[in-house]
Amino acid sequence: MRRDHFEVTHRDMMGRVGKLYTPHGTVQTPALMPVINPNIEFIPPSELRKFGAEILITNSYIIYRSDRLREKALEKGLHSLLKTDMPVMTDSGSYQLMVYGDVEVTNKEIVEFQKKIGSDIAVPLDVPTPPDADESLIVEDMKITLEREREAAEIFNGSDNLLAFPIQGSTNPAMRRKFAEEVRKIAESYGVRPIFPVGAVVPLLDAYRFSDVVRALLEAKSVLPSCYPVHLFGAGHPMLFALAAALGCDLFDSAAYALYARDGRYMTMRGTEKLKEMNEFPCCCPVCSSYSPAELRKMDRKDRERLLAEHNLYVSFQEIRTVRQAIRSKTLFELVESRIRSHPYLLNAWRLLKEGRYQEMLEALDPGIKGRFFYTGVESLMRPAVKRHHERVLNVPPPKSKVIVATFSSGLPADLYLRPCFGVLPAQLLECYPPGHAEMPEDSLIDGEAIEVAVEGFLKYASAYKNTAFEVHLLEEELEVWGRLEEAVMRVALDNVSFKVVKVSEDPDR
Numbered sequence: 001m002r003r004d005h006f007e008v009t010h011r012d013m014m015g016r017v018g019k020l021y022t023p024h025g026t027v028q029t030p031a032l033m034p035v036i037n038p039n040i041e042f043i044p045p046s047e048l049r050k051f052g053a054e055i056l057i058t059n060s061y062i063i064y065r066s067d068r069l070r071e072k073a074l075e076k077g078l079h080s081l082l083k084t085d086m087p088v089m090t091d092s093g094s095y096q097l098m099v100y101g102d103v104e105v106t107n108k109e110i111v112e113f114q115k116k117i118g119s120d121i122a123v124p125l126d127v128p129t130p131p132d133a134d135e136s137l138i139v140e141d142m143k144i145t146l147e148r149e150r151e152a153a154e155i156f157n158g159s160d161n162l163l164a165f166p167i168q169g170s171t172n173p174a175m176r177r178k179f180a181e182e183v184r185k186i187a188e189s190y191g192v193r194p195i196f197p198v199g200a201v202v203p204l205l206d207a208y209r210f211s212d213v214v215r216a217l218l219e220a221k222s223v224l225p226s227c228y229p230v231h232l233f234g235a236g237h238p239m240l241f242a243l244a245a246a247l248g249c250d251l252f253d254s255a256a257y258a259l260y261a262r263d264g265r266y267m268t269m270r271g272t273e274k275l276k277e278m279n280e281f282p283c284c285c286p287v288c289s290s291y292s293p294a295e296l297r298k299m300d301r302k303d304r305e306r307l308l309a310e311h312n313l314y315v316s317f318q319e320i321r322t323v324r325q326a327i328r329s330k331t332l333f334e335l336v337e338s339r340i341r342s343h344p345y346l347l348n349a350w351r352l353l354k355e356g357r358y359q360e361m362l363e364a365l366d367p368g369i370k371g372r373f374f375y376t377g378v379e380s381l382m383r384p385a386v387k388r389h390h391e392r393v394l395n396v397p398p399p400k401s402k403v404i405v406a407t408f409s410s411g412l413p414a415d416l417y418l419r420p421c422f423g424v425l426p427a428q429l430l431e432c433y434p435p436g437h438a439e440m441p442e443d444s445l446i447d448g449e450a451i452e453v454a455v456e457g458f459l460k461y462a463s464a465y466k467n468t469a470f471e472v473h474l475l476e477e478e479l480e481v482w483g484r485l486e487e488a489v490m491r492v493a494l495d496n497v498s499f500k501v502v503k504v505s506e507d508p509d510r
């Protein structure tokens with residue numbers, strides 16, 4: 001396998017900003033590929049650059065089936081047919097296979113066709129296994145698809161054009177993982193430039209089964225080295241981009257911008273609105289700043305669809321740029337934690353990352369040092385930075401045999417501080433990332449879980465240093481929040497910890 005086609009330049013969480021090198025130029029990732037239907041005159045490829053597109057995707061099966069398109073593509077090439085000099089990925093007809101159950105082409109024919117017409121990224125005719133399939137069907141489909149992927153790898157061996165190795169496996173996590181392992185072996189045994197799409201997620205996305213999508217993605221990622229580019233095939237809604245990019249997706253494709261427009265649906269980062277129910281456009285793209293929803297409704301169908309699709313593209317590329325910038329500035333956690341609040345099922349999906357195996361994956365790749373830590377809710381407790389601080393502080397012994405402990409927010413002088421989320425914060429780490437840089441709600445207003453985590457951290461620390469006497473100073477008004485620390489200390493019978501309620505007037509510095 002060749003690895004010279006993908007270069008990572010910035011990382012945050014499991015996400016990355018990178019460069020994908022194709023025969024028709026370099027693409028910044030995460031990238032969004034608008035889907036072009038070569039049969040339908042809509043927004044022409046030449047205009048897609050203005051929205052932010054750097055790569056397109058079309059369907060080679062549609063071209064192959066039409067005599068006119070096929071002959072033109074064979075004679076002049078795919079890029080000439082689409083009148084674009086941008087890189088173009090081609091799908092193979094798998095989608096038609098999923099929808100109609102059959103296609104009139106063999107894998108070999110469609111893969112060779114994609115090679116002949118100069119596709120920058122070709123896709124074998126993989127079999128999309130539907131959600132909730134029996135294991136026997138998954139195994140059967142997997143066997144066929146892997147054979148086809150091997151055949152495609154033979155055809156593309158030594159080619160500079162990229163080849164997709166779709167990963168199927170339905171909603172069975174173990175089978176997704178197994179599939180990814182097998183397909184990785186195939187890709188690695190040929191001289192190909194692979195990308196790895198996670199396939200058949202459209203039915204899951206349509207049903208808002210985001211947890212299944214996240215699991216499929218994480219299982220595939222768990223066996224793919226992080227240097228390989230990954231495509232979430234069929235995920236075209238901007239509300240999903242931040243989350244999927246954070247888990248290591250580099251490519252997205254959108255047919256949704258046009259399909260939604262046809263249905264009168266208006267995309268936002270927070271979900272989808274119906275044009276017929278809208279009074280105002282909450283967006284400042286050229287479409288939304290020129291027209292009102294009422295004006296759009298009055299237009300003829302063709303103009304309306306075109307303008308809605310344009311808005312959908314603007315908002316989609318805006319989110320892709322937002323994601324890339326968040327990765328560069330290492331603020332992707334803050335972005336994802338705000339995006340998952342737009343749908344309860346996204347929140348569900350994100351909470352899967354509490355599972356130990358997934359935590360480890362995230363921890364292995366998330367950078368240790370960042371500029372800031374904004375607490376946005378209980379999900380912030382799942383960040384590796386929190387766990388790392390709790391582990392690290394256990395290796396920082398108390399400075400003397402008797403230490404004063406106070407909350408960070410009280411302003412009382414102390415040797416060790418207590419902070420929600422982080423637990424123990426030795427005075428010498430006050431300037432360190434993350435606890436010293438964290439911005440959080442006040443102790444009395446933060447989620448109870450953030451206090452619990454801090455209490456657990458303190459108990460561990462005080463248990464690790466049994467020969468040290470810890471005198472915890474609390475202000476009277478803090479007792480309601482931090483009083484639970486005293487209860488916890490009593491519960492586990494830690495006799496090296498004592499408590500003192502301090503009145504502010506006793507502190508001469510205040």
Ligand SMILES: [Zn+2]
Nearest residue numbers: 283285288311
């Ligand atoms: Zn707009």
